[in-house]
Amino acid sequence: MAHEHAHDDAHGHDDHAHGPDKGIMRWIKTTNHKDLGTLYLFFSFTMFFIGGLMSLVIRAELFQPGLQFVDPELFNQFTTMHALVMIFGGVMPGFVGLANWMVPMMIGCSDLALPRVNNWGFWLLPFAFTMLLSTFFLPGGAPAGGWTIYPPLVLQTGNSFPILIFAIHLMGISSITGAINIVVTILNMRAPGMTLLKMPLFVWTWLITAYLLIAVMPVLAGAVTMLLTDKYFGTSFFNAAGGGDPVMFEHIFWFFGHPEVYIMILPAFGIISSIIPTFARKPLFGYASMVYAVASIAFLSFIVWAHHMFTVGIPLAGELFFMFSTMLIAVPTGVKVFNWIATMWGGSMTYETPMLFAIAFVFLFSIGGFSGLSLALAPVDFQYHNTYFVVAHFHYVLVPGAVFSIIAAIYYWIPKWTGRMYNETAGKWHFWLSSIFINVTFFPQHFLGLAGMPRRIPDYAVQFTDFNMVSTVGAFGFFVSQFIFIFNVLACCYGWFGRTRNVSNQVWEGATGLEWSVPSPAPYHTFEDQPLVGDDGMPVHGDAVAAAAH
Amino acid sequence: MAAEPESPEQNSDRRTRRYTTAKLLLVVAGMFGFGFALVPMYNALCQLTNLNGKDKGMLVSSNVQEHEDDSREVTVQFLTTVNGGRVWSFAANQAQIKVHPGKLYTVMFTAKNEEDNAVVGQAVPSVVPWSAARHLHKTECFCFTQQPFAANEEKQMPVRFMLDPDLPRDVNMVTLSYTFFDVTQLAQSVSKPKS
Ligand code: HEM
Ligand SMILES: [Cu+2]
Numbered sequence: 129m130a131h132e133h134a135h136d137d138a139h140g141h142d143d144h145a146h147g148p149d150k151g152i153m154r155w156i157k158t159t160n161h162k163d164l165g166t167l168y169l170f171f172s173f174t175m176f177f178i179g180g181l182m183s184l185v186i187r188a189e190l191f192q193p194g195l196q197f198v199d200p201e202l203f204n205q206f207t208t209m210h211a212l213v214m215i216f217g218g219v220m221p222g223f224v225g226l227a228n229w230m231v232p233m234m235i236g237c238s239d240l241a242l243p244r245v246n247n248w249g250f251w252l253l254p255f256a257f258t259m260l261l262s263t264f265f266l267p268g269g270a271p272a273g274g275w276t277i278y279p280p281l282v283l284q285t286g287n288s289f290p291i292l293i294f295a296i297h298l299m300g301i302s303s304i305t306g307a308i309n310i311v312v313t314i315l316n317m318r319a320p321g322m323t324l325l326k327m328p329l330f331v332w333t334w335l336i337t338a339y340l341l342i343a344v345m346p347v348l349a350g351a352v353t354m355l356l357t358d359k360y361f362g363t364s365f366f367n368a369a370g371g372g373d374p375v376m377f378e379h380i381f382w383f384f385g386h387p388e389v390y391i392m393i394l395p396a397f398g399i400i401s402s403i404i405p406t407f408a409r410k411p412l413f414g415y416a417s418m419v420y421a422v423a424s425i426a427f428l429s430f431i432v433w434a435h436h437m438f439t440v441g442i443p444l445a446g447e448l449f450f451m452f453s454t455m456l457i458a459v460p461t462g463v464k465v466f467n468w469i470a471t472m473w474g475g476s477m478t479y480e481t482p483m484l485f486a487i488a489f490v491f492l493f494s495i496g497g498f499s500g501l502s503l504a505l506a507p508v509d510f511q512y513h514n515t516y517f518v519v520a521h522f523h524y525v526l527v528p529g530a531v532f533s534i535i536a537a538i539y540y541w542i543p544k545w546t547g548r549m550y551n552e553t554a555g556k557w558h559f560w561l562s563s564i565f566i567n568v569t570f571f572p573q574h575f576l577g578l579a580g581m582p583r584r585i586p587d588y589a590v591q592f593t594d595f596n597m598v599s600t601v602g603a604f605g606f607f608v609s610q611f612i613f614i615f616n617v618l619a620c621c622y623g624w625f626g627r628t629r630n631v632s633n634q635v636w637e638g639a640t641g642l643e644w645s646v647p648s649p650a651p652y653h654t655f656e657d658q659p660l661v662g663d664d665g666m667p668v669h670g671d672a673v674a675a676a677a678h
Numbered sequence: 679m680a681a682e683p684e685s686p687e688q689n690s691d692r693r694t695r696r697y698t699t700a701k702l703l704l705v706v707a708g709m710f711g712f713g714f715a716l717v718p719m720y721n722a723l724c725q726l727t728n729l730n731g732k733d734k735g736m737l738v739s740s741n742v743q744e745h746e747d748d749s750r751e752v753t754v755q756f757l758t759t760v761n762g763g764r765v766w767s768f769a770a771n772q773a774q775i776k777v778h779p780g781k782l783y784t785v786m787f788t789a790k791n792e793e794d795n796a797v798v799g800q801a802v803p804s805v806v807p808w809s810a811a812r813h814l815h816k817t818e819c820f821c822f823t824q825q826p827f828a829a830n831e832e833k834q835m836p837v838r839f840m841l842d843p844d845l846p847r848d849v850n851m852v853t854l855s856y857t858f859f860d861v862t863q864l865a866q867s868v869s870k871p872k873s
Contacts, residue, residue, distance in 0.1 A: 241695045241698075241699075242695070242699065308699055308702045308706075311698065311702060312695050312698045312699050312702070316694050316695050316698060317691075317695075342705055342706055342709070343705070343709055344709070345706075345709075346706050346707070346708075346710035346712075346713060347709055347712065347713040347716075348713075349710055349713070350710050350711075350712075350713025350714050351713060354713075354714075354717075362863075362864060365717060367859075367864070368761075368802045368859060369761070369802060369859030369860075369861045369864060370800075370861065370864050373720070373724070376716075376717065376720045379716065379720060380713060383716070443808065
């Protein structure tokens with residue numbers, strides 16, 4: 129498979145120009161996986177910022193009982209849009225950006241298999257989100273029926289409804305093209321010697337995530353299309369009056385929705401499985417079991433969806449089936465947590481910022497897993513469904529889970545991307561402030577939920593005031609702490625504060641993998657000549673370095 | 679595009695990539711279809727388990743055989759809801775009756791259009807407990823068809839039903855609920871209610 133020169137559509141531009149084009153057109157026309165990875169990450173950051181501002185409005189309103197800043201209608205718009213922006217604009221593009229950057233460098237190929245599709249897939253996103261966000265300025269405002277877009281409520285959305293549906297379609301197409309690209313790349317373009325069971329776990333988790341995306345994004349597309357025809361074309365898929373059933377929407381939505389939550393966590397598992405061995409200076413404990421655990425989580429994620437619907441009135445047998453299948457997911461998840469801890473056990477650990485975030489991930493994600501297990505018990509869920517306990521659960525898995533993993537990944541790989549080391553002191557500050565504030569924000573929400581505070585409501589009974597105040601303070605603290613991160617990243621990118629390009633190829637003492645065999649910063653084109661990968665996952669002759677630099 | 683001619687190797691590489699891409703696109707198309715296939719699957723499953731009171735047994739012709747079992751008495755309650763809480767006032771003339779399985783009963787419902795314009799209503803029935811749904815048979819019901827109302831019109835609407843003697847022994851109370859939907863807009867399009 130060794131290419132002479134991969135002169136195929138990997139080069140949309142001039143064959144022998146080995147640097148990027150100049151100016152804005154570089155970014156618009158680029159088909160380079162590193163450029164697109166950067167674009168995806170930049171987009172994801174922007175969305176995290178916008179979604180974060182929305183969450184601050186929500187938390188400000190909830191600081192005290194009564195209505196302070198926004199009326200209930202606007203509050204509902206903010207909760208709905210916050211979730212849509214964070215999930216589809218923040219977390220998912222963030223992981224796709226990391227895959228763009230790292231997958232080709234980890235499996236030793238020059239680019240993704242379909243570079244132009246890659247460009248197109250990315251550029252759909254700014255359009256989708258500009259449209260979605262523009263609904264705030266329409267008469268009637270943005271969608272306000274919750275990110276789960278349940279009918280009949282969502283069908284009462286005004287002018288923004290068709291825009292919402294169209295935006296979801298665009299996001300879906302973007303995700304599907306990205307996923308196909310990644311699968312084709314991983315299956316067909318690995319360097320010689322890079323067998324499937326030698327692939328880094330980040331590649332494995334992304335392969336499986338991509339399959340999940342391919343399987344469920346079209347189902348979401350179908351569901352929103354049915355909503356559209358119900359509203360405008362007189363069909364009755366979900367309209368009881370016409371013989372349809374709104375509960376059916378929930379089934380279809382969660383058939384997508386539960387695999388979707390794993391789409392948002394499997395790549396994180398891959399990142400953590402890359403970082404922990406590096407800083408424990410030990411190979412990952414139980415590599416094969418990690419791969420099988422991810423595969424079984426992905427499989428199980430298709431048969432648990434009704435745990436989101438315990439209270440809609442499903443038969444007892446259904447309650448039991450979905451309760452036990454959900455609890456079964458804890459087994460492979462437990463295997464992963466066990467393996468991470470076993471990797472650290474007896475290792476010569478150092479605590480650089482990526483490692484700190486990775487360790488926090490293991491702890492805090494597990495807390496989210498435990499609250500998930502509590503909710504998996506159908507009789508318990510009858511009590512806690514639609515309370516802040518659920519909000520606490522999914523924020524624990526998503527923020528100190530998915531988001532921390534993205535942050536950890538950036539600290540871990542940014543020296544490779546930019547050739548400059550980030551500022552470790554600032555990184556540590558960022559870590560401690562984030563970890564403390566995220567718990568201040570979300571831990572009290574468990575208590576609020578247990579005490580019965582419902583989610584998605586702008587007002588609450590006075591006895592909930594104290595915990596809500598704590599939570600709001602935490603949210604603002606967390607948001608402000610992220611500016612440290614933004615500065616740290618920009619300083620690496622632009623060489624602020626006298627940051628020079630002085631990191632070695634390997635960057636981290638314990639790091640292994642093909643990406644650490646190329647120079648730092650990674651040249652615009654890497655692995656045009658595919659390396660031969662040895663048993664240790666590194667190039668055999670060391671010639672890849674020369675090839676990459678050429 | 680490549681300035682140099684491709685080697686046969688690159689050519690075949692590209693062909694495998696195209697092939698994998700095509701296969702994955704097929705999966706995408708298949709899953710899009712699967713989303714829609716879930717609709718009939720869901721309805722079939724509801725029939726099977728009597729979920730939501732969706733049951734074929736509720737639509738029988740009028741030549742149903744009566745074989746009364748007067749050793750058993752079951753309470754049937756009637757619930758009425760107006761979707762969105764507007765348009766009609768709607769209630770059963772009796773809140774509940776006691777019935778013997780195997781005998782036909784008629785209950786009248788009253789609905790009044792509170793609007794000053796004509797509307798079309800559709801009642802959607804539901805039975806609990808679910809195990810009773812398949813044993814409730816109706817020979818006549820205002821829910822079988824859409825109900826047109828003139829402005830402010832009040833209507834008396836009958837339901838003629840029977841619980842069959844195979845009703846599980848542990849069921850001694852059955853609730854039949856109707857939700858009235860405003861389908862004035864829907865009535866102009868072609869869609870037909872299922873039950
Ligand atoms: C051990 C693993 C997990 C279990 C047993 C579990 C269980 C559950 C259950 C039972 C619910 C429904 C609660 C309710 O609405 O009453 C739920 C909600 C949710 N979970 Fe998990 N979960 C797990 C992991 C995850 C992960 C890894 C993620 C995402 C990264 C996640 C994201 C969510 C979200 C977003 C919701 C709320 C959806 C909504 O109603 O808006 N969960 N989980
Ligand atoms: Cu779930």
